[in-house]
Amino acid sequence: MVLKLISATPSPYARKVRIALTEKSIPFELVTEVPWDKTTQTPQYNPLEKLPVLIDTEAKDPEDGSVYESHFILDWIEYKYRAPEYVSLTPNKRDGELFAKKVQVIADGVCDACVLMFFEKQRSSPSEEWTSRQRRKVDGGLTQLAKWAGDKEFLLDDKFTMADVAAGCVLGYLRVRFAEHPWQETYPNLKRYSDGLEARKSFKDTVPTPQDISDKIV
Ligand SMILES: N[C@@H](CCC(=O)N[C@@H](CS(=O)(=O)O)C(=O)NCC(=O)O)C(=O)O
Numbered sequence: 001m002v003l004k005l006i007s008a009t010p011s012p013y014a015r016k017v018r019i020a021l022t023e024k025s026i027p028f029e030l031v032t033e034v035p036w037d038k039t040t041q042t043p044q045y046n047p048l049e050k051l052p053v054l055i056d057t058e059a060k061d062p063e064d065g066s067v068y069e070s071h072f073i074l075d076w077i078e079y080k081y082r083a084p085e086y087v088s089l090t091p092n093k094r095d096g097e098l099f100a101k102k103v104q105v106i107a108d109g110v111c112d113a114c115v116l117m118f119f120e121k122q123r124s125s126p127s128e129e130w131t132s133r134q135r136r137k138v139d140g141g142l143t144q145l146a147k148w149a150g151d152k153e154f155l156l157d158d159k160f161t162m163a164d165v166a167a168g169c170v171l172g173y174l175r176v177r178f179a180e181h182p183w184q185e186t187y188p189n190l191k192r193y194s195d196g197l198e199a200r201k202s203f204k205d206t207v208p209t210p211q212d213i214s215d216k217i218v
Contacts, residue, residue: 001056001080010210020073048068089160145187171183
């Protein structure tokens with residue numbers, strides 16, 4: 001299978017996929033774009049017009065070959081590229097698999113709230129009520145992640161799993177997109193956990209960077 005990933009430089013969701021593919025040593029072509037610009041190719045592969053999209057370029061039907069929604073992409077990768085040929089990002093125990101998915105719910109939900117705040121700020125008169133509601137979701141999610149992290153290196157089984165991919169990506173996103181958020185002071189254990197993940201090659205190779213959006217979005 002020859003894989004192509006449509007990604008964007010700041011995307012925490014796309015970073016999850018880039019990290020998973022790198023950790024499992026799965027080769028892929030990286031295509032970087034701005035999904036809100038009229039030049040985007042994302043809608044050709046995802047009817048929801050969202051990246052990341054992982055594409056099997058050898059699939060007969062482009063629809064069959066397109067995988068979208070980051071948590072599903074990670075499941076798809078784990079299903080298609082199994083141990084022992086490939087490093088497993090799945091927890092060892094069944095209930096651990098469900099916990100890893102719950103961590104992704106929180107991590108992706110915090111990312112979603114951050115994205116909503118980011119776009120609210122672009123509006124001519126941003127809603128303070130809406131922004132503070134999203135900010136509550138970010139803080140609630142971070143409190144939960146800090147509880148789960150404790151003083152551990154990894155969230156599960158003393159092994160790096162997709163739970164760490166998701167949690168690491170939302171924390172890395174906050175560092176770039178919401179540098180003013182005091183989560184590293186509020187939760188020193190979460191900072192230690194995040195620093196540990198950022199030291200991995202897969203994280204070093206995928207540090208998020210801002211993108212220039214040329215088209216008006218809101
Ligand atoms: N739940 C989706 C969210 C993906 C998402 O929101 N992607 C953004 C880009 S980024 O925020 O990740 O940088 C997008 O393509 N937005 C385009 C759109 O919403 O039309 C996932 O996990 O893949």
